Amino acid sequence: MSIFDAARSPRLEAQRHETVRQAALNIGEVLSELKDEFPRVTASKIRFLEDKGLIIPQRTSAGYRKYSSSDVSRLRFILSVQRDQYLPLKVIKDHLDAVDRGEAPEALPGEPQPHHSSSIATWLKPWSARPDWFLSLSYRA
Known part of the structure; x- marks a missing residue:
């Protein structure tokens, strides 16, 4: 039996599915994982996010949702x-879709821009030579 045949063997395939099944969480377990950081999140909120296409959990043959650790990380984000x-x-969906396509999307609104701190340093540079200038702005009674 070659390596390729072993990789496709039914026994190994069943073990692989069992490992995935064990690592996957049901919606109640996901809620338990998120409750400390997001105490108000509900199962219906998670289902709503799925309906909107933001997360796509695996389904069992019976139709139950199974969430991987990457699904939980995505939910947390x-x-x-x-x-x-x-x-x-x-x-949020447009941003995640771009990431899923392998693109490097622009920062989300409200995220600091990479050049932000350097622009502040540039702006403050002339004043760093004269620290007493800041003192002149203080209120004097």
């Missing part, structure tokens, strides 16, 4: 951006 930056789902 979506919920964080929604909570912290108040971004609409359309913007």
Whole structure:
């Protein structure tokens, strides 16, 4: 038996599916994972995000959702951006779709730009030579 035949053997294939099955979480387990960081998230919210195409969990033969660790990470990202930056789902979905296509999307609105800190340093440079200038701005009674 060659390596390629062994890789396709039914026994190894069954073991591989069993490993995936064990690593996958049901929706209740996902809620347990997220509850500390997102106490108000519900199963219906997760299903809603699926309906909108932001996450696509695997399904069992009986139709139950099974979430991988990458699904949970993606959920965590979506919920964080929604909570912290108040971004609409359309913007989040477009960003994630670009990432899924292998593109490097622009930063989401509200994210710091890579050149941001250097532009502040450039702006402050003339004033760093005269630190007493800042003192002249203070209120004097």
